[in-house]
Amino acid sequence: MLGEIITQNRLRRPLIHCMTNHVTANDCANILLACGGSAIMADDYDEVAEITAMCDGLVLNMGTPTPRKLDALLLAGKEANKLGHPVILDPVGVGSSELRRRAGQQLMEQVRFAAIRGNATEIATLVQGTAAHRGVDADIEEAPIASVEENAKRLSQKTGAVVIVTGDTDIVTDGRLLYRIHHGHPMMKSVTGSGCQLSALMGAFVTANPDAPLRAALAAVCVMGLCGEIAHGRLGPLDGNASYRNYIIDAVFNLTPAELERGAEYEIDQ
Numbered sequence: 445m446l447g448e449i450i451t452q453n454r455l456r457r458p459l460i461h462c463m464t465n466h467v468t469a470n471d472c473a474n475i476l477l478a479c480g481g482s483a484i485m486a487d488d489y490d491e492v493a494e495i496t497a498m499c500d501g502l503v504l505n506m507g508t509p510t511p512r513k514l515d516a517l518l519l520a521g522k523e524a525n526k527l528g529h530p531v532i533l534d535p536v537g538v539g540s541s542e543l544r545r546r547a548g549q550q551l552m553e554q555v556r557f558a559a560i561r562g563n564a565t566e567i568a569t570l571v572q573g574t575a576a577h578r579g580v581d582a583d584i585e586e587a588p589i590a591s592v593e594e595n596a597k598r599l600s601q602k603t604g605a606v607v608i609v610t611g612d613t614d615i616v617t618d619g620r621l622l623y624r625i626h627h628g629h630p631m632m633k634s635v636t637g638s639g640c641q642l643s644a645l646m647g648a649f650v651t652a653n654p655d656a657p658l659r660a661a662l663a664a665v666c667v668m669g670l671c672g673e674i675a676h677g678r679l680g681p682l683d684g685n686a687s688y689r690n691y692i693i694d695a696v697f698n699l700t701p702a703e704l705e706r707g708a709e710y711e712i713d714q
Contacts, residue, residue: 445659445705446659446662446663446666446701446704446705446708447700447701447702447704447705448653448701449649449652449653449656449659449660449663449664450479450480450649450663450667450699450700450701450704451701452652452653453479453480453481453648453649453652453653454479454480455652456500456651456652457480457481457482457652458481458482458500458501458647458648458651458652459481459482459483459484459498459499459500459501460476460481460482460483460484460499460500460501460502460503460644460647460648460651461483461484461485461486461492461495461496461498461499461501461502461503461520461524462476462483462484462485462503462505462644462647463485463486463487463492463502463503463504463505463513463516463517463520464485464503464505464507464534464640464643464644465505465506465507465508465536465640466508467507467508467636467637467640468505468507468636468637468640468641469485471637471640471641471689471693472485472503472505472637472640472641472643472644473485473644474693475641475644475645475693475696476644476645476647476648478693478694478696478697479645479648479649479667479696479697480648481647481648481651481652483644484498484499487513487516487517488512488516489512489515489516489519492516492517492519492520492523493519493520493523495520496520496523496524496527496529497523497527499529500529500651501524501529501530501531501532501647501648501650501651502520502521502524502529502530502531502532502647503531503532503534503643503644503646503647504517504520504521504531504532504533504534504551504555505534505536505640505643506533506534506535506536506537506538506544506547506548506551507534507536507537507640509543509544509547511543514543514547514550517547517551518550518551518554518555521551521554521555522554522555524555525555525556529651530558530559530647530650530651530654530657531555531556531557531558532557532558532559532560532561532643532646532647532650533551533555533557533559533560533561533605534561534562534639534640534643535548535551535560535562535566535569535570536562536566536639536640537566538562538566538569538570539565539566539568539569545569545573548569548570549573552570552603556603556604556605557603557604557605558605558606558650558657559605559606559607559608559646559650559657559661560599560603560605560606560607560608561607561608561609561610561639561642561643561646561661562608562609562610562639563609563610563611563639564587564592564595564609564611565587567592567595567596567599567607567609568587568591568592568595570599571595571598571599571602572595589613592609592611592615593609593615593617593622593713595609596608596609596615596617596622597617597619597620597622598619600617600618600619601619606618606650606657606658606661607619608646608661608665610639610642610665612628613625613626614627614628614665614669616658616661616662616665617658618657618658621658621712621713622712622713623662623710623711623712623713624710624711624712624713625662625665625666625669625708625709625710626669626709626710626711627665627666627668627669627670627672627673627708627709627710628668628669628672628673629672629673629675629676631672631676631685631688632672632692634685634688635685635688635689635692638668638672638692641668641692642664642665642668645664645667645668645696646660646661646664646665649661649663649664649667650664662710663704663708666704666707666708666709666710667696667699667704668692668696670695670699670703670704670707670708671692671695671696671699672692672695674691674695674699675688675691675692675694675695676688676691678691678694678695679691
């Protein structure tokens with residue numbers, strides 16, 4: 445089932461307009477190439493609509509915001525909606541400042557999303573409008589799992605998007621079905637932007653599998669977590685987090701559909 449998502453992605457080779465932050469742009473571009481897609485990264489207001497029209501899908505990442513960039517995110521999102529291209533939202537640190545809270549609210553009101561991926565605090569902020577001070581690195585274990593799952597379902601039902609909450613246990617839901625994914629390695633927290641990479645990967649998978657956004661999102665989460673485990677197994681005594689980052693990208697590049705089918709670990713709650 446999940447292996448088909450990889451197969452379709454590599455056959456269709458989606459071109460993703462990835463409006464990510466400057467901290468993680470290189471790694472997001474490389475993860476898209478590794479999975480079989482490719483990236484264009486443009487965030488200036490004067491060209492984003494034109495670039496979005498050239499691409500197959502769009503990833504909007506709220507990291508390193510400026511007022512002009514946030515205006516560009518809105519413009520690109522509206523253009524993608526007009527063209528029928530899937531849009532992925534990564535609301536990085538949405539509760540960390542008034543600028544980000546306001547931007548998150550505007551994006552939610554004016555853009556339709558195929559998928560929204562964040563940590564527990566970011567998703568809670570989008571649902572409740574509450575402030576968060578550790579929005580970039582908050583852990584799912586900081587909130588009761590039942591509360592996290594309820595927020596994910598509520599946001600999905602409100603927006604029509606597949607909602608993904610990442611943490612020690614990852615959650616994927618369409619508001620009805622809910623998956624819990626048991627993958628990854630604690631060392632992934634030492635790699636800046638692993639969540640941004642997942643959002644980029646998800647952009648490719650959802651774009652290449654437009655009729656199966658829930659399954660595509662589940663596959664992306666499983667791929668990233670499984671590849672984090674494979675990468676950790678490659679580490680030698682002198683390797684650190686920089687090598688680990690590269691090994692994760694290598695693992696995504698080399699992962700086969702059969703390996704994903706065998707290795708994916710998740711449970712479903714209906």
